[in-house]
Amino acid sequence: MLTKNSCIVPWRSVYVAPDGRVAVCCAYDKGVYGQKNKELFQEHEVLHEVRELFSQDAIPIGCRDCFKLEALGVQSRRQKAPQMYDKIGIDIETEKVHVQHLDISFGNVCNLKCRFCDPKNSTKLHAEYNALSAINRQVWPANNNLVIGENTLVLERLLNMPIQDVRFIEIKGGEPFLYKKHIEFLQILIERCNTSKTHLLYTTNGTIFDPRVFPYWRKFRAVSLIFSIDGTGSVYQYIRGGENFSLEQVTENILSYAQGEQLNFYLKFYFVVCVYNVLDIKNFILWARELKAKIKHPLNIHLELLTFPKPLSVFVLPLEKRLAIVEELKEFPEAEEICKSLRSEKGEGQSVEDFLYYTQQVDKYRKTNFRTEIPALANLLDS
Numbered sequence: 001m002l003t004k005n006s007c008i009v010p011w012r013s014v015y016v017a018p019d020g021r022v023a024v025c026c027a028y029d030k031g032v033y034g035q036k037n038k039e040l041f042q043e044h045e046v047l048h049e050v051r052e053l054f055s056q057d058a059i060p061i062g063c064r065d066c067f068k069l070e071a072l073g074v075q076s077r078r079q080k081a082p083q084m085y086d087k088i089g090i091d092i093e094t095e096k097v098h099v100q101h102l103d104i105s106f107g108n109v110c111n112l113k114c115r116f117c118d119p120k121n122s123t124k125l126h127a128e129y130n131a132l133s134a135i136n137r138q139v140w141p142a143n144n145n146l147v148i149g150e151n152t153l154v155l156e157r158l159l160n161m162p163i164q165d166v167r168f169i170e171i172k173g174g175e176p177f178l179y180k181k182h183i184e185f186l187q188i189l190i191e192r193c194n195t196s197k198t199h200l201l202y203t204t205n206g207t208i209f210d211p212r213v214f215p216y217w218r219k220f221r222a223v224s225l226i227f228s229i230d231g232t233g234s235v236y237q238y239i240r241g242g243e244n245f246s247l248e249q250v251t252e253n254i255l256s257y258a259q260g261e262q263l264n265f266y267l268k269f270y271f272v273v274c275v276y277n278v279l280d281i282k283n284f285i286l287w288a289r290e291l292k293a294k295i296k297h298p299l300n301i302h303l304e305l306l307t308f309p310k311p312l313s314v315f316v317l318p319l320e321k322r323l324a325i326v327e328e329l330k331e332f333p334e335a336e337e338i339c340k341s342l343r344s345e346k347g348e349g350q351s352v353e354d355f356l357y358y359t360q361q362v363d364k365y366r367k368t369n370f371r372t373e374i375p376a377l378a379n380l381l382d383s
Contacts, residue, residue, distance in 0.1 A: 003057040007066070007078040008092050010050045012085065013101035014161070018108045018120060018174070020153025024050050026103055026172075027077045028062040055095070065307070072315075073341045074305050088168050088199055099162065103170040106179035107151035112205055113241035114230070115362060116274055116312050122174060123149060124241070128365055139311070139358060155181060158188050166193055170201050177208040186216040195220045203228060203270075205240075206250040214260050222264040227254060229269050231276070232283040238373045239276055241366065251291060258295040267299040273338055274306040275355055278314050278325055279376045285334050303338040311358035314342060316350045321380060352381060 009025045016022055024047060053060045059067060066076035082092045090100045110122035119125045133140040169189070176182070189195065200217070201224040217223045229250065231239050236247045258267065269288045273281065281303065288301045306313055314322065322342045329335040359370050371378040 003054070005057050005059060005067075006054040007063065007081065008085065009078070009081050009101075010047055010054065011095060011097055012090055012092075012099065013081075013103060014099055015103040016105060016151070016154065016157055018105040018148045018151055020151050020157065024060075024062065025077065026105075027066055029065055051097075069307060072305070072346055073344050074307070085168070089197075090167050098165065100165055100167045101170075102161075102163065102166055102168070103172070104154060104157075105151055105172045106154060106174060106176050106182070106185075108148045108174045109150055109178050110174040110205075111178065111207055112175070112245065115239050115241065115276065116272065116306055116309060120148070128362075131365055132361055135361060139309075139361075150179060150181075154179075154185060155188060158185070158192070163189075163192055164194065167197055168199050168201070170203070172203045175205055175208065176202055177204055177210050182210070183212060183216065186213070190216065190219050197221055199224065202226065206253050207245045209253040209256045211256075214263070217260070217263055217265075220264075222266060224266040224268065225257060226268045226270050228272070229284065229288075230272050230274075231280050232287050233280075234373050235277050235280045235283075238368065238370065239274075247287075251287075254291065255294065258297055260297075263297075265297040267295065267297055269299070269301050271301070271303045272306050273303055273314055274312040275314055275316060276312065276370070276374060276377065278317070278342075279374075279380060281325075281329060281335055281338070282332060285332050288334075301334045303335060305338065305341050309358065310350045311354040313350060315344075315346075316352050316355045317380075318352075319343075319345060321383075356381075 013025060014022060015025045015028070028050075050060045050063070063078070066078040069076040070079065085092050085101070091098065108119070108121050108123055110117075110124055113122055113124035113128065117125060119129045129140055133142055173179070179185070189198070196219075198220050199222045200220050203226045206227040206229070227250070229247070230236065232247055254267070258265075269284075269291075271277070271281070271284050277284070285301065288299075292299045292301075326339045326342050329339055363369055
């Protein structure tokens, strides 16, 4: 029987990691399980163990990060899943294994090197991460020269999964619109799923517009695009590390996707709040409001606290500085929830010194300087 500490995800979902193996979910921190073969991984012993522990009102070790977030006042994936499933029509009550949710990574091929990302999620970060790991393995744990590239097992997984009852498919990267077999992936879904009842959700950095997808998307119940936008102006450039991309280009792509006709289409702008961009929240909301006025499809704005790497967490800032930021945001209802978290007296065990060390090492490697590129943050830290 599901208890108050339970999570519905192990009963409803399968997560396919960038290398093609599987795990309980994308937030499960005990690694992947399942070999690179055709085994029925949804029946794997690790998943059985997780379900059993949840049924006993115990917390599996690999699931503790969700509970840590909740203690900070941040809504975890464990808490979000029932809300998300209920909206889509996935049963959230019955304790019976019924896979209706796929969480699929197309690999870690990406065209950006965001400062709070890692090599498991971006090929652009391999060389940088290895160089930093050689300096301090505690801060940048050994990467073991991880190289994944495209997830070559995605299509094989789909062909060997019981996906006829799947109602919700999350699609991630890397950057999913770089996946060379994206159209073939959609064709398999159309052939094997009841697409009239299936909702696709992509998480993208918005740097690529691919008009080929529209005829395929129209066959699905709904399509959602989550655009990860973590800053404006120089803050965007500094965080993203993509010299060839700008927020202006991303804005054009968003508007191009929003032109999709005959689509049950939903858009969301997702802003991960960290030290670098905490002073840019206001500018982000104003940018999002302006764009929202030009788009006919439903569009939501979501802000969420960064949890990793911890030296970039807003909780490195003293409470009085966070409260001053909250005061600046009081006229912005979109920031109400994030402000509640910023008021928290609980921290992450990190300090401004940890932030400065982390940032200085990355700046040295990239030949950048946060003080000149985000002067408002430099002033906040020096005040």
